[in-house]
Amino acid sequence: MKIYSAPLQGFTEAVWRNVHSEVFGGIDGYYTPFLRYEHGEIRSKDIRDVERKNNTAKNLVPQVIAATPDEMHPLLELVANEGYTRVDINMGCSFPLQMRKRHGAGLLHYPELVAALMAEVVKHPEFSFSLKMRLGCNSKEEWKELMPILNDAPLRHITMHPRLGVEQYKKPVDVDAFGEFYAACKHPVIYNGDLNTLADIHRIEQQFPELKGVMLGRGLLANPSLGIEYHDGSELDECEQCRLVQRMHDAISRELIPRLQGNTQFFSKMKPYWEYLLPNMPKRLRKPILKATTIEKYQAAVAVALKCDW
Ligand SMILES: Cc1cc2nc3c(=O)[nH]c(=O)nc-3n(C[C@H](O)[C@H](O)[C@H](O)COP(=O)(O)O)c2cc1C
Secondary structure (H helix, E strand, C coil), X not given: CEEEECCCXXXXXXXXXXXXXXXCCCCCEEECCCEEEECCEECHHHHHHHCHHHCCCCCEECEEECCCHHHHHHHHHHHHHCCCCEEEEEECXXXXXXXXXXXXXXXXXXXXXXXXXXXXXXXXXXXXXXXXXXXXXXXXXXXXXXXXXXXXCCEEEEEXXXXXXXXXXXXXCCHHHHHHHHHHCCCCEEEECCCCCHXXXXXXXXXXXXXXXXXXXXXXXXXXXXXXXXXXXXXXXXXHHHHHHHHHXXXXXXXXXXXXXXXXXXXXXXXXXXXXXCCCCCHHHHHHHXXXXXXXXXXXXXXXXXXXXX
């Protein structure tokens, strides 16, 4: 099976991807957080995130979010200009603001909009398209109406995160509904959702042996060695893990400190990683990292936590 890194706005931007692929590796493809076309433009931050000169991770797939072909065009133009031939279409985003615009999971309620996007996919054979979707926006039956449209479209694979848009991340993933989708989908299928350990990946692989791969999101933020553990067939020793997290952390900080203005910006970027990273770390070590008010105190707290003497 292939192991893919999921797109996570605010977390898996170019700096994280570049450093992760260099320090940990074990990932067969990285997906960018979604690019959007809004108010007649693409945000410069999004453009920078896909520019080739800012990316060193191999097998990078730009992801786009759009409700209509008109919204998708400028995004396709951008990625074509950067030389990409792979594009992933977001039909799973559950941010209420996006869903209200019929973006992401908001699209799943409108088969006619999905059909129009798939007709556009047919018109662009220069790209190899994939989709990332949920079971539905409001009901877990919605994918069934979309299946004939999606099965007819020239897609490379579909990544399914078996929850509803309105559920965001609250309810447990619906593995039985995923099984129904897996049986009905004629394209290769990638599973996504709540895979946090090597055992979780093995369990889903045993249950669905025809999977093309799995996509790891928060589980990879928490345990950045999950991809390499799968490919090597064993878990990484905890001290080696801490050593590599320290390397990754230092490399990301070196990139960000000169770029971000002051401590506040730096902390608002770095501290959220610690909400996920190394879930077995005792709270008494995590707290000083999250509470640090200067970069020096923050770095000292990180070094203490990553000494691996928990
Ligand atoms: C903060 C955050 C940002 C996300 N951004 C994106 C995104 O840009 N595109 C996308 O397709 N999914 C996005 N997702 C969904 C994840 O890619 C993934 O489907 C979800 O987290 C479930 O997988 P996991 O349990 O492995 O994390 C985001 C999720 C979170 C929590």
